[in-house]
Amino acid sequence: MLGLAHLDRPFDYLVDEAMDSDAQPGVRVRVRFSGRLVDGFVLERLPESDHGGRLAWLDRVVSPERVLTPDLARLARAVADRYAGTMPDVLRLAIPPRHARVEKADPRGDPELEIVAPSAERWHAYDGGAEFLAALHDATLHPRVCWQARPGEDVAARLAELAATVAAQGRGVVIVVPDQRDLDRLDAACRPLLGDWCITLAAGLGPTARYRRWLAVLRGQARVVIGTRSAVFAPVADLGLTVVFDDGDPSLDEPRSPYPHPREVAVLRAHQSASALVIGGFARTAEAQALVESGWARSLTAPRETIRADMPRVEGISDDDRRVAGDPLARSARIPAIAFDAARRALADDAPVLFIVPRRGYLPSVACARCRTHARCRSCHGPLQMGDRGDLSCRWCGRLETRFVCPACGGTAVRALMIGDKRTAEELGRAFTGIPVVTSGGDKIVDEIDAGARVVVATPGAQPHAAGGYGAAVLLDTWAQLDRQDLRAAEEAVRTWMSVATLVRPHGDGGRVVIVADATLLPVQALIRWDPAGFAGHELALRRELRFPPAVTMASIDGPPAAISAFLGMVDTPPGAQQLGPVPLPPGVRPPAGAEPGEPLERVLLRTDRGHGRDLAAALRAAQVLRHARHEDTAGIRVQVDPPTIG
Structure with a gap:
């Protein structure tokens, strides 16, 4: 476990007779390397070595617990090769640090609940859904699908049904979701069907609790693992199904070397273990679409008539919507009349309204009021922001700017380039007097709100769930998402918009989504038509033409x-x-x-x-x-x- 590329290979050591029974493949050991003691794993035991030089002795067995299973070792090697990394770096992601007291504690017994496969009839609403379930019931088959969840779908319930279907056969399941909020909902859905056969793995548990649960999975005391990024490596026995939901969420991007994405790890694992795979989401990534177009996976989508019945009414902004007689400023209004109309109608029906703002804060981006040059920090050159008290500070280093002077023209005043969630909530509070205003974003995320008339202002990914669904949603400042200099800007925008729109009531119940963007833009049309697969196909074709990943x-x-x-x-x-x-x-x-x-x-x-x-x-x-x-x-x-x- 040295982590150096030129030492990423097995080394042979002699095993003392006293350690012979404990030094089995998969256990943690300590060995002497270049004059110092280092940690390692036993990969295999051999009767003799082909090394021509003198062999050192194994120093000691740290623990007889065989934490590195053969399947996990093969997966770690494949991931390291796929990402030009080292196997020790992958194993640091896959195997949590050891806690001796946890290993020595009495292991819990097998759960008493007998898992019964649920009916899962709601999967029949998807084209090929019945055949997919039948393949899951057959342990000799390993279907691979890219699931397009229909608008308003109870994703946690559907995933719990899949997990119970496979676990009832005695096989293992791994489900990966982006963040703790998704994990909490999934856990609540799995408990009634799986009881203690289901274990959650997430970094927020703390090292001791996480290792305790990880050991329970290793020892076969749980068949279903649900968790965030690193849970994709969970050592479940007899893996039957791996699920990665919302694979385009940036929370799934691994920040540690060799930076493996759970989707790609799941693909490698499904191939190695000949198990089923589901890559799902309300939107679809170009990577998932590439798997479909290559024939490696099938597309699992609902019929168009079902989607049209489930989705809210989605409206983009045209020139006519921005033109109001006698108001020359209407064309540049941040919140056009059509958006206010949708909000008022929803509030009149005693339904909550959701406003999505790309950035948190008050004025997260400002520029010189005279020449429009972006205001930058004199210390680190990061962007300056303005708080609700008019103070300027750097978004990167936090340094206060007490006397701003534009380096281009010498101006000393600033103007807003972007309005954040706090300023938006302030403006909406004045526009809808008497209506409660809730903000969700940053370090203050609201998970659920009660039914009733209220205005919710949230940043992408922080939108609360509303009992009974939102009556309307308004997507503001969409240019900030579409104009980013990033290959995935349009894909990420569509993913964000669809995750918001799925929280809104169906159009038959009055649900409306207003997206403040040109209705003719392709990403906006993907939302209006609710066609994430078509948009992903267009993105993939464009990347093939330009020679960008995943092409x-x-x-x-x-x-x-x-x-x-x-x-x-x-x-x-x-x-x-x-x-x-x-x-x-x-x-x-x-x-x-x-x-x-x-x-x-x-x-x-x-x-x-x-x-x-x-x-x-x-x-x-x-x-x-x-x-x-x-x-x-x-x-x-x-x-x-x-x-x-x-x-």
Whole structure:
């Protein structure tokens, strides 16, 4: 577990007779390496070694618990190879740190509840849903589907039904969701069907509780694991089904090396274990669409008439909507008349109304009032924001700006470029007098609200669930999502909008969604027609034309210019590979570990066709091995295969 690329291979050690019974494959051990004691795992026991030199002795067995199962070892190796990383780094993500007291505690007994497969009739509302369930009941089959949840679907209940169907056969299930709020809802849905056979795994549990639950899964005392990112590695026995829901959520992007995405790990695991796989969501990513178009997975969607009956009425903004007689400012109104009309009608029906604002805060982005130059921090050059008391501060470093002077024109006044949730709530409180206003975002997220007339202002992903659904939803400042210099900007916008729209009542019950954006834009049309699969197909076709992931395999190398240049000189790229850059590191991307504060950072992209993707990963890994073996000073380099952010 040294974490160095040139040492990412097995090493042979002699086992003392006293440790012979405990030193079994999968246990934690301590060994002496280069004069110091390091942690490791026993991969296998061999009668003799092919190493020609002198072998050292195993120092001690840390624990006889066989935490590294053969399946997990194969998966970790495959993930490391896929992402040009090291197996120790993957194992740090997959196996939680040891707690001796937890291992020594009396293990809990098997749960008493007998799992009974539910009817799951609501899956029949999807084309091919009955056949999919029949395949899950047959342990010899392993269906792979990309599930398009219909508007208003009770996702937690549907996933609980799938888990109970597979667990009733004695097989294991792993379900991965983006965050704790999703996990809480899923846990509440699973408990009545699975009882203690279901275990949750999330970082918020704390190290002791998490290891206790992880051990229970390892020992076969749970068949179903639900959790966030790293739960995709859970050591369930006889895996029958893996589910990754809302795979486009940024919360699923792993920030630690080698940065594996749970969707890709689930695909590798389903292939290795010949088990079923479900990649689901209200929207669809280009990566999921690529699996469908390749024939590796099937699309599971509801008929159009069902979708039309379940979805709210969605309205974009046209020129006619912005034109109000006698009001020359109507065309530039942030909240047009059609949005106010939808909100008033919903509140009159005693229903809550949801307003989505892309940024939290009061005025999260400001510019010089004279020349419109973006206001920047003098210390770190980050964007300045204005609080509700008129004070300016940096969004990056938090430094207060007591005397702003525009470096371009010398102006001392600022104007708003974007309005945050706090300012929006303040304005709506004045517009709808007597109506309660609730804000949700940042460190104050509201999970549920009661029925009744109220205005809710939330940032994307922080929208509360409303009892009985919202009467209307208004999506504001959509330009801030669509205009981002990011490959996934449009995809992420559609995913956000659909997750909001699914909380609104069906149009037959008066539900309306107003999106303040040009109705002719393709992402807006995807929401109006509720056609996430069609939009994902268009995105995938566009990326094929432009040669961007997932149509190709792309790797980013971030770091100081000199270090990147030295590293690229060691990479033996596959035939046809193309280099893009170097360019300055995109804004908002965190610097690589080890980078010196304030030093210039660049990014280089390497891309090749999918057929040579493994060759590119192998070449990058070989370069990592070479630079570590040479002990060259290339600290601050980050190598990431298929990074989530490219623009």
